[in-house]
Amino acid sequence: MTNHLKISLGQYSDKGRKEINQDFHGVLVPKEPLLTTKGIAVVLADGISSSEVSQIASEASVGGFLSDYFCTSETWSVKKSAQRVLRATNSWLYSQSQLGQHRFNKDKGFVCTCSALILKSRTAHIFHVGDTRVYRITGDVLEQITDDHRLWVSEDKSYLSRALGINQQLDIDYHEVAVEQGDIFLLATDGVYEFASDKAVIDVIEAHTDDLDKAAKSIVEEAFAQGSDDNLTIQIVRVDELPAHDTNEIYKQITALPPAPLLEPRMSFEGYKIIRGIHSSSRSHIYLATDEESGLNVVIKIPSVDLRDDSAYLERFMMEEWIARRINSAHVLKPCIQTRKRNYLYVITEFIEGQTLTQWMIDNPKPEIEAVRDIVEQIAKGLRAFHKMEMLHQDLRPENIMIDTAGTVKIIDFGSTRVAGITEMTAVNPQDNLLGTAQYMAPEYFLGEEGASRSDLFSLGVITYQMLTGKLPYGASVARCHSKKAQGKLQYQTILDDECDVPAWFDGVLKKSVHIDPRKRYAESSEFIYDLRHPNKDFLNKTRSPLMERDPVLFWKSTSFVLLLVVFFLLSQ
Numbered sequence: 001m002t003n004h005l006k007i008s009l010g011q012y013s014d015k016g017r018k019e020i021n022q023d024f025h026g027v028l029v030p031k032e033p034l035l036t037t038k039g040i041a042v043v044l045a046d047g048i049s050s051s052e053v054s055q056i057a058s059e060a061s062v063g064g065f066l067s068d069y070f071c072t073s074e075t076w077s078v079k080k081s082a083q084r085v086l087r088a089t090n091s092w093l094y095s096q097s098q099l100g101q102h103r104f105n106k107d108k109g110f111v112c113t114c115s116a117l118i119l120k121s122r123t124a125h126i127f128h129v130g131d132t133r134v135y136r137i138t139g140d141v142l143e144q145i146t147d148d149h150r151l152w153v154s155e156d157k158s159y160l161s162r163a164l165g166i167n168q169q170l171d172i173d174y175h176e177v178a179v180e181q182g183d184i185f186l187l188a189t190d191g192v193y194e195f196a197s198d199k200a201v202i203d204v205i206e207a208h209t210d211d212l213d214k215a216a217k218s219i220v221e222e223a224f225a226q227g228s229d230d231n232l233t234i235q236i237v238r239v240d241e242l243p244a245h246d247t248n249e250i251y252k253q254i255t256a257l258p259p260a261p262l263l264e265p266r267m268s269f270e271g272y273k274i275i276r277g278i279h280s281s282s283r284s285h286i287y288l289a290t291d292e293e294s295g296l297n298v299v300i301k302i303p304s305v306d307l308r309d310d311s312a313y314l315e316r317f318m319m320e321e322w323i324a325r326r327i328n329s330a331h332v333l334k335p336c337i338q339t340r341k342r343n344y345l346y347v348i349t350e351f352i353e354g355q356t357l358t359q360w361m362i363d364n365p366k367p368e369i370e371a372v373r374d375i376v377e378q379i380a381k382g383l384r385a386f387h388k389m390e391m392l393h394q395d396l397r398p399e400n401i402m403i404d405t406a407g408t409v410k411i412i413d414f415g416s417t418r419v420a421g422i423t424e425m426t427a428v429n430p431q432d433n434l435l436g437t438a439q440y441m442a443p444e445y446f447l448g449e450e451g452a453s454r455s456d457l458f459s460l461g462v463i464t465y466q467m468l469t470g471k472l473p474y475g476a477s478v479a480r481c482h483s484k485k486a487q488g489k490l491q492y493q494t495i496l497d498d499e500c501d502v503p504a505w506f507d508g509v510l511k512k513s514v515h516i517d518p519r520k521r522y523a524e525s526s527e528f529i530y531d532l533r534h535p536n537k538d539f540l541n542k543t544r545s546p547l548m549e550r551d552p553v554l555f556w557k558s559t560s561f562v563l564l565l566v567v568f569f570l571l572s573q
């Protein structure tokens with residue numbers, strides 16, 4: 001077992017009995033770090049015979065996919081990256097057809113079928129549109145993974161029901177398959193698979209295990225000999241080596257360094273002058289320092305002394321810098337560019353002169369609603385930057401939000417952040433979902449479910465609620481509820497009382513933002529922010545609940561006092 005994915009490849013294409021070859025195929029095996037973060041891409045496209053330009057569509061689809069897929073963000077999942085590229089290709093092909101003379105005849109336009117195989121880590125991701133096919137050979141079994149998008153109107157007549165360039169909208173089949181060493185994947189056009197039998201294909205590959213190009217050519221020749229009247233293309237991909245289960249190439253180089261030692265004021269460390277300690281916890285030690293070259297103040301974060309033998313913790317620790325370098329937002333903590341050689345494991349970020357939101361709430365126990373709106377809007381902008389990159393912060397809390405002296409709000413601490421593009425290539429531990437702070441975590445985490453953007457928005461709703469009331473909407477009860485039945489008994493505590501001067505509809509916004517059921521929360525932060533400033537008609541008709549419902553004790557105390565006054569009045573008569 002090695003630390004890298006390695007394949008053997010064979011491919012062959014021939015025009016067969018047709019005048020031109022409208023098939024197109026390609027493979028890209030990138031170097032590191034793309035090999036780890038994006039994987040290996042294999043693509044096959046088949047132009048339709050009725051079109052005189054479909055070979056252009058095939059070539060554009062394959063070439064575009066191989067170039068554009070590897071340019072997508074490495075934080076995106078394979079599924080999101082590939083689907084974005086295929087839909088962009090589809091839009092371009094459709095527009096080209098619409099601009100041509102055959103815009104009313106789809107069969108004459110820029111149309112092709114397409115299948116793509118992406119091998120990343122120990123998983124095969126398959127994307128499919130049309131009637132090209134993807135197979136897997138395990139042992140002596142040839143398994144068809146894709147379904148043909150073909151509509152049969154009679155025994156000998158059929159039409160493509162789905163292809164690139166046919167319609168403005170595109171539905172893409174997606175399959176995710178676990179890969180074992182020795183697995184063989186085949187991508188083939190109908191000119192091959194309709195004429196070469198499964199047994200013949202397997203026999204040929206077994207006979208030419210050392211030369212898969214020869215095997216591919218032999219299979220095409222077999223299909224041609226059996227009467228194929230179409231273009232013939234096949235790709236054979238054999239998985240020779242897989243990365244180890246516990247391998248994470250993203251961190252390998254940097255985590256090989258020893259953790260930084262505990263630092264002291266006035267000492268020099270890696271070109272930085274330590275000024276003072278800022279914060280120490282069970283997770284990390286944080287220091288204020290000055291870059292001796294630039295003179296700028298920076299923050300140095302080093303791993304916890306108690307957790308330095310925990311490889312999973314160290315990986316998450318260094319992930320913070322990796323994440324920070326990929327998010328560009330004024331409301332997210334920025335890393336510092338370091339050109340000097342690094343001898344220890346630590347993280348360097350910008351220094352934010354200001355206070356945490358926790359301290360702000362202490363200083364402002366009864367804030368103006370406009371001040372709350374301003375802070376929440378800035379936090380939401382930072383969250384959008386995470387979600388745009390398919391990242392979940394997962395530990396949004398007042399201690400992880402800084403407000404600088406200019407009033408700019410920034411999200412800090414990415415130790416619990418979930419990155420889709422990384423998660424999909426590592427074994428997921430269910431406990432990884434519980435890295436955040438219980439009081440602010442969405443209820444679904446306590447059910448063992450994966451979070452989504454709505455989970456981060458729950459945390460934002462809790463923070464908004466706390467800024468206005470100093471309390472939590474469900475107290476500390478959420479963390480104790482580990483079943484849907486238990487969570488169903490939780491009761492939202494309204495903010496509408498005599499101590500909180502906010503419009504009645506505002507409570508409806510907060511209640512929706514922290515709803516126990518994620519499906520009933522705000523789907524996007526922009527919706528939440530809009531409703532904070534614009535009364536939602538769904539909440540306008542809801543008036544402030546009676547005092548008896550809001551505070552039964554106060555109600556009966558007040559009632560008793562009034563009755564006492566009445567008694568005294570009557571006795572005095």
